[in-house]
Amino acid sequence: MPQSLSHKQTPETLVLLSYDVSAINRSAASHVAHLIFGRKDAGRDSPTPYIHRPEVVWIGQSVFVMPRSIATELAAKLRGLGAFVAMAQVSMAFREIEAFRRRASQRCVP
Numbered sequence: 001m002p003q004s005l006s007h008k009q010t011p012e013t014l015v016l017l018s019y020d021v022s023a024i025n026r027s028a029a030s031h032v033a034h035l036i037f038g039r040k041d042a043g044r045d046s047p048t049p050y051i052h053r054p055e056v057v058w059i060g061q062s063v064f065v066m067p068r069s070i071a072t073e074l075a076a077k078l079r080g081l082g083a084f085v086a087m088a089q090v091s092m093a094f095r096e097i098e099a100f101r102r103r104a105s106q107r108c109v110p
Contacts, residue, residue: 015071
């Protein structure tokens with residue numbers, strides 16, 4: 001089972017990832033949404049959507065904090081779908097990250 005973000009993770013391992021996909025390219029936008037949020041008709045053996053991974057914290061629209069290894073993996077997939085991706089190393093205290101997680105949990109996520 002994946003490890004969630006915790007006080008044991010060093011700030012150097014965390015990355016802020018932001019992406020943008022053109023609304024003109026509906027097919028790419030749909031694939032990006034499925035990658036991030038999943039699909040209602042996904043089977044049990046489908047990969048866990050990024051938004052539901054315990055290591056990933058949703059900051060806001062198209063912005064996440066996550067370990068570098070996951071950010072690198074997600075960025076490659078997003079770029080492969082034609083999205084623009086920006087990443088930056090961040091340093092945040094665990095309690096500050098958790099404040100974003102609590103706020104995100106109050107949103108309606110598919």
